[in-house]
Amino acid sequence: MSTVPSLNSNADRGDAARSSRTLAGPRALPFLGNAPEFVRGGVPHRQLERWADEHGPTYRLRLGPRNVVVTADPAHVDLILRRRPHDFRRARSTSSIVDELVRPGAFTAEGDHWRRLRKVATQSLSPSYLRQYFDTVTMVTGRLLRRWEAFAASGERIDVLDQTTRYTLDVAVGLAMGHDLNSLENSGDGLHTRLPALLAAFSQRLMTPIPYWRLVKLPRDRRLDATVREVEALVRGRYEGAKARVEAGEQPSNFLEALVRPLDDVPEITESEVLGNVFTMLLAGSDTTSSAAGWALHFLAEHPEIHEKVRAEADEVLGERELPADPAAMGRLQYAEAVVNEALRLRPPIPFLGFEPTRNLSITGSDGRELSLAADEEVFLLLSYGGRRDAERFPAPGVFSPERWLEGKPADGKLPFVPFGAGPRFCPGRNLALIETSMVTSVLARTFDFTPDRSAGAVVEGLSFAMIPKNLYLRVSPR
Numbered sequence: 428m429s430t431v432p433s434l435n436s437n438a439d440r441g442d443a444a445r446s447s448r449t450l451a452g453p454r455a456l457p458f459l460g461n462a463p464e465f466v467r468g469g470v471p472h473r474q475l476e477r478w479a480d481e482h483g484p485t486y487r488l489r490l491g492p493r494n495v496v497v498t499a500d501p502a503h504v505d506l507i508l509r510r511r512p513h514d515f516r517r518a519r520s521t522s523s524i525v526d527e528l529v530r531p532g533a534f535t536a537e538g539d540h541w542r543r544l545r546k547v548a549t550q551s552l553s554p555s556y557l558r559q560y561f562d563t564v565t566m567v568t569g570r571l572l573r574r575w576e577a578f579a580a581s582g583e584r585i586d587v588l589d590q591t592t593r594y595t596l597d598v599a600v601g602l603a604m605g606h607d608l609n610s611l612e613n614s615g616d617g618l619h620t621r622l623p624a625l626l627a628a629f630s631q632r633l634m635t636p637i638p639y640w641r642l643v644k645l646p647r648d649r650r651l652d653a654t655v656r657e658v659e660a661l662v663r664g665r666y667e668g669a670k671a672r673v674e675a676g677e678q679p680s681n682f683l684e685a686l687v688r689p690l691d692d693v694p695e696i697t698e699s700e701v702l703g704n705v706f707t708m709l710l711a712g713s714d715t716t717s718s719a720a721g722w723a724l725h726f727l728a729e730h731p732e733i734h735e736k737v738r739a740e741a742d743e744v745l746g747e748r749e750l751p752a753d754p755a756a757m758g759r760l761q762y763a764e765a766v767v768n769e770a771l772r773l774r775p776p777i778p779f780l781g782f783e784p785t786r787n788l789s790i791t792g793s794d795g796r797e798l799s800l801a802a803d804e805e806v807f808l809l810l811s812y813g814g815r816r817d818a819e820r821f822p823a824p825g826v827f828s829p830e831r832w833l834e835g836k837p838a839d840g841k842l843p844f845v846p847f848g849a850g851p852r853f854c855p856g857r858n859l860a861l862i863e864t865s866m867v868t869s870v871l872a873r874t875f876d877f878t879p880d881r882s883a884g885a886v887v888e889g890l891s892f893a894m895i896p897k898n899l900y901l902r903v904s905p906r
């Protein structure tokens with residue numbers, strides 16, 4: 428990026444910045460604005476990208492009553508992600524939907540409240556817990572392998588996203604609550620059936636331009652409230668158990684237990700904050716990671732020559748072992764990680780995020796021009812755009828080529844590749860997510876041949892809580 432982004436207070440400058448109202452944008456319908464086109468086909472991020480192609484990287488649109496500035500300009504993306512929590516906050520249209528259902532956690536909190544919750548969340552996901560979460564991930568990966576052996580034996584087609592969702596949920600619940608959900612092998616647990624329902628309801632509300640449920644609750648909204656209360660009761664029960672164990676002198680061995688007795692520099696948090704953070708781990712950590720793993724497997728099925736390379740690397744690194752022995756072995760599965768990075772570039776689970784300035788201010792774009800934003804004005808950052816379109820940084824950007832990550836590997840959080848965000852609110856689950864996705868990719872590719880099953884139609888993108896692959900089915904056979 429050539430321009431150093433800068434941010435100015437309008438009050439300081441008195442000022443010639445262009446107003447967001449003067450930005451070009453798609454023609455809006457009366458009352459609904461651009462909402463119908465935005466939600467049509469269930470891929471709003473693709474529509475946002477098309478509008479950026481048409482109107483330039485920074486434009487405006489209207490979703491019902493909401494005016495939104497959309498930007499894919501790397502200078503704006505960089506500046507807004509880094510100037511948090513002081514100058515920008517998460518858009519209330521997103522955080523209010525989460526917060527009215529579950530208690531605030533690190534993802535939705537702001538200011539000092541966010542600082543406290545962030546410290547706790549990063550503590551439990553920090554490299555000092557690496558060994559512990561590595562063991563959980565290998566145990567769950569072993570189970571996934573057994574499931575796929577059964578699929579190979581029966582010849583049944585595999586619903587890949589269902590499998591990767593069970594996988595990431597089992598890992599997230601294991602780490603967050605010390606509970607072996609084991610949704611890969613059974614389906615009787617209350618959490619296993621209720622959490623996916625919660626995720627689906629969140630995404631449906633995020634895509635609804637007018638929050639009707641604040642005025643009138645339909646039966647599905649009442650069912651959702653009941654589900655939240657049930658999940659909360661389950662989490663609270665486990666928290667009581669964690670408290671009892673830690674108070675009886677046991678060493679904390681999972682996120683909940685760590686919350687009972689936080690590290691010295693982490694402040695004590697309330698029970699409500701504990702519940703909020705556990706929900707955040709489950710919500711932020713499962714759909715995103717299952718989508719990334721699903722897309723990585725999809726690309727291997729489409730590119731047998733790349734599949735072969737992942738397999739050769741796994742043979743060399745794992746030797747006689749079925750699963751990586753330790754985190755160091757994971758570090759040597761570089762080609763598998765390159766496959767995951769390339770999947771994240773072409774199919775980012777979080778293609779856009781909403782923010783608001785906390786005060787009137789102006790921001791400088793890559794072209795050096797100032798754009799003034801009013802306090803609380805909603806801004807969508809189109810995180811997917813640079814990775815998919817920037818031909819300078821990613822030559823032939825539409826081509827799936829893991830090799831590009833092996834030479835001159837760009838760091839995450841460096842534009843234009845920001846699948847985990849950037850700045851102070853950068854995703855704290857990144858390392859865990861990369862371990863999960865690289866391990867699944869490597870171990871399954873090593874063990875099985877993949878045949879795409881397109882009986883449900885082509886594999887396409889859909890936006891749920893995260894951007895997910897739809898119609899992704901495989902048949903597998905022993906290598």
Ligand code: HEM
Binds near residue numbers: 708
């Ligand atoms: C491939 C998988 C994942 C992707 C693509 C992803 C992506 C993201 C993105 C884009 C953000 C917003 C960052 C920002 O505002 O700058 C975020 C935040 C967050 N993620 Fe992830 N994530 C993934 C996995 C995980 C996992 C496994 C966990 C935990 C178990 C997790 C926990 C969180 C939390 C707690 C936040 C909020 C951070 C804050 O606001 O301070 N994520 N993630």
